[in-house]
Amino acid sequence: MAVPDKIKQEVGKLRQQIEHHNHLYHSLDSPEIPDADFDALITRLETLERSYDLATPDSPTQRVGSEPLTRFTQVVHEMAMLSLDKVFDEKDLEDFDSRIKKRLESDAQIEYSCEPKIDGVAVSLMYRNGVLERAATRGDGVTGENITHNVKTIQSIPLRLKSLDVAPVVEVRGEIFLSKQGFERLNARAEVEGSKIFVNPRNTAAGAIRQLDSRSTAKIPLQMYCYSVGIVEGIELPTRLSGMFTTLASWGLPVNPHRSTRWGITECLQYCLDLLAKRDSLEYQIDGAVIKVNDLDAQRSLGNNAKSPRWAMAYKFPAEEKSTVVLDVEFQVGRTGTITPVARLRPVFVGGVTVSNTTLHNMDEIARLGLRVGDTVIVRRAGDVIPKIVKVVDPEKNQKSANSRKRKKIKLPAACPACGSAIEKDGEVLYRCSAGLICPAQRKESIKHFASRTAMDIEGLGDKLVAQLVDEGLISQVADIFDLNLDQIAGLERMGSKSAENLVAAINQSKQTTLPRFLYALGIREVGEATASGLVNHFGELDKIMAADTASLERVADIGPIVAQHIATFFDNENNLALITTLRAHGISWPVVAIDVGEKPLQDQAYVLTGSLESMSRNEAKARLVALGAKVAGSVSKNTDCVVAGPGAGSKLSKAQQLGINIIDEREFLLLLDDLSR
Ligand SMILES: [Zn+2]
Structure with missing residues (x-):
């Protein structure tokens, strides 16, 4: 026709x-x-x-079938889909390498192919004459389920392979997963529609590919990375896995761009460590790295154990989620009086560290979690993010064990736990002790803040010592630090005379400071390091900042009406003015900052510092950049103009690479400073 x-x-x-x-x-x-x-x-x-x-x-x-299936049909894998052996440390990874060398009767370095181990679902795709004929789950490795109707809904999986000029059979294997972003978008949509919230990306992906109705699967933005080939007929394929990846990509199949070929196990370990450092910045969840012998002939001669291939190993990263029990909830009073519930946990090793307490932020968070003392909870710690309770495990089960474990409702205390003063509501969800600096908890916190590394940097005046000094009645506000004498300090419990001398020296040394540090140390609400620097750059002198009204404060970059109000209120308070006078009388001083009223060379450019620098501290580098007009941010985003990366740079560096942001090393940074300061 x-x-x-x-x-x-x-x-x-x-x-x-x-x-x-x-x-x-x-x-x-x-x-x-x-x-x-x-x-x-x-x-x-x-x-x-x-x-x-x-x-x-x-x-x-x-891509989308119109009729749902009534049941899944079974698929027997022509070639078994084995699972991987796992190791958790360096030593076991080295043993894996030794076993391979022994079997291959060779001392030569082995070439390995390394890739991220994505937390998803393993599947097999069968292409005949270049056309997707069948997709199946791994199942028990021998028998899986036919999920062709669902896999066809995945946009990145080609229904027909590109540039195949022969007519062969190729079985491609890989991992189907849901990206972190896709997962968040699904949950955002579920929230709007009032439908069920998904627990994590892996479960969502596993549930989605096992739908009888492919129209349900099509709503989940699944993705796939291919990583190996099963049965092959009528076609010659590359002899190395690295070459195989290139071939798969040339057929239009998605392969992971973070794969890498490495010589020897030491380089593989470095790959694992690098991958771990960028774990958080990847678009998908991973639970480790997979290391495979790159030579496919060597793979064949190494063969398989009963359950797993001898030529591959999964190097597992520390779990990021673990369950534990909430032993108690305590209320802490912060520097500005905010009362924060903190959960005491049965210690649990998660995300590479032992966690024994975690903040619950506010009472709304407790209500949202439905948390009671005695509950079993899931704790998550990803990267260097602070650990958090993500959910209460099976509230009904917790309910039943109520008698044995005494589940207890969590109530906001009637009065400030530190001073007994009244608690007042502050905004939507926060509560605050009403006592101000009379409250010993607020006093301690404000002194700790004043002495901290990024503020006045009084070395040796840590949290415990501050608490001791306040409890002994030796200091009650920050200015008292400068009245402390050697005898008083040496007289404290657990304090040697040498440490006392060092502390006195550190206190004296701290008097030579910078104006941004001093401003930040004062602890004005919502004035962090960046805002303090911004104020100094704009006004130049403390007196001008103190005299500024909200309208002129708002002219400083990044200061809005709320922060401007906090600053103005702080300098309107007579106690605060008296404090500043006392501190200056103690000899606290800073070099005069010359403010350049003209354009600055780095005006409004966003810089991020990561890793360590040899020639100056991070704070100094920041101050130099700010003086040139740059803004220094804590994290990389698409608005970042430049990243200064020293040794040990981790996830910020890899994010910058991903976003194609200009990255300079310390040498280039110093040249830039020289150039611009001339
Ligand atoms: Zn209080």
């Missing part, structure tokens, strides 16, 4: 439109048309394809 050109054109256009809307729906989450309109496009395309016999395996109509 001759197909009219008009029909061919319409079919082509429909396919383009549908792929476009599919992309908007899955990748960008910003559909331009309602679902019903989208369905109409599909129906029209299906009708045309049927009437004129125009259906092709790669048409979008083939």
Whole structure:
């Protein structure tokens, strides 16, 4: 039958439109048309394809089946899908390498292919004559389930392989997963629609590919990375895994860009450590790295154990989620009086450290979690982020064991736990002790803050010593630090005379400071290091900052009406003015900052410092940048202009690389400073 050109054109256009809307729906989450309109496009395309016999395996109509299955059919894997052995430390990884060398009867360095171990679902894709014929779960390794109808909904998996000129059979294996971003978008949508919230990306992906109705799967933005080949007929493939990845990519199959070929096990270990450092910045969750012998002939001669191949190993990273029990909840009073609930936990090793307490932020968070003392909870610690309780495990089960474990409701204390003063509500969710600096807890916190490394930097005046000094009645506010004498300090419990001398020296030394440090040390609400630097850059002198009204404060970059009000209120308070006078009388001073009223060379450029610098401290580098007009941020984003990366740079560096941001090392940084300061 001759197909009219008009029909061919319409079919082509429909396919383009549908792929476009599919992309908007899955990748960008910003559909331009309602679902019903989208369905109409599909129906029209299906009708045309049927009437004129125009259906092709790669048409979008083939991605979503119209009828749900009644049950899954089983698939017997022609070649078993084995699972990987796991190691948790360096030593076991080295043993793996030794075993391989022994079996291969060789002392030569082994070439390995390394890749991230994605926390997803292993699947097999069978392509015949280049067309996706069957997709199956791993199942028990021998028998899996046929999930072809669902896998076809995954946009990045080609229904037809590109540039295959022969007509072979190729089975490709890999991991189906849901990105962190995709997961967040799903939950954001679920919240709006009031539907069920998903627990984590892995469970969501596993649930999605085991749907009987592929229309449900199509709503989850699943992705896949391919990492190996199973049975192969009628085609010659590369002899190294690294070459195989290139071939898979040339067929249009997605492969992980973070894979790497390494010589010897020491380099593999370095790969693992580098990967661990960028774990948080990856778009998907990983639980380790996979290390495979790169030479496929060597793989074959090494063969398999009963359950796992001898030529591959999973190097597992510390788990980021563990369960433990909440032993108690205490209330802490912060520097500005904020009362924060803190959970005491049965100590648990998670994310590479032992966690025994974690902040609960506020009472709303406790209500949201439905938390009671005695509950079993999931604690999450990813990277260097502070640990948090993500959920209470099975509240009903906790309920039943109520008698044995005494579950206790968590109540806000009636009065400040430190001073017994009244508690007042502050804003939507916060509570505050009303006593101000009469409250010993607030006093201790404000002194700790004043002495801290990024403020006045009084070495040796740590948390415990501050508490001791306040409890002994030796100091009650920050200015008292400068009245302390050697005898008083040496007289404290557990304090040697040498340490006392060092502390007195450190206190004296701290008097030579900088104006941003001094401002920050005062502990004005919401004035952090960056805001303090911004104020000094703008006004130059303390007296001008103290005299500024809210309107002129708001002219400083990044200061809005709320922070401007906090600053003005602070300097309106007579006690605070008296404190500043006392501190200056003690000899606290700073070099005069010359403010340049003209354009600064780095005006409004966003810099991020990461890793360590040899020639100056991080604080000094920051001060130099700020003096040139740059803003120094704590994290990398698409708005970052430049990252200064020293040795030991981790996730910030890899994020910058991903975003294609200008990265300079210390040498280049010093040259830049020299250039601009001239
Ligand atoms: Zn109090």
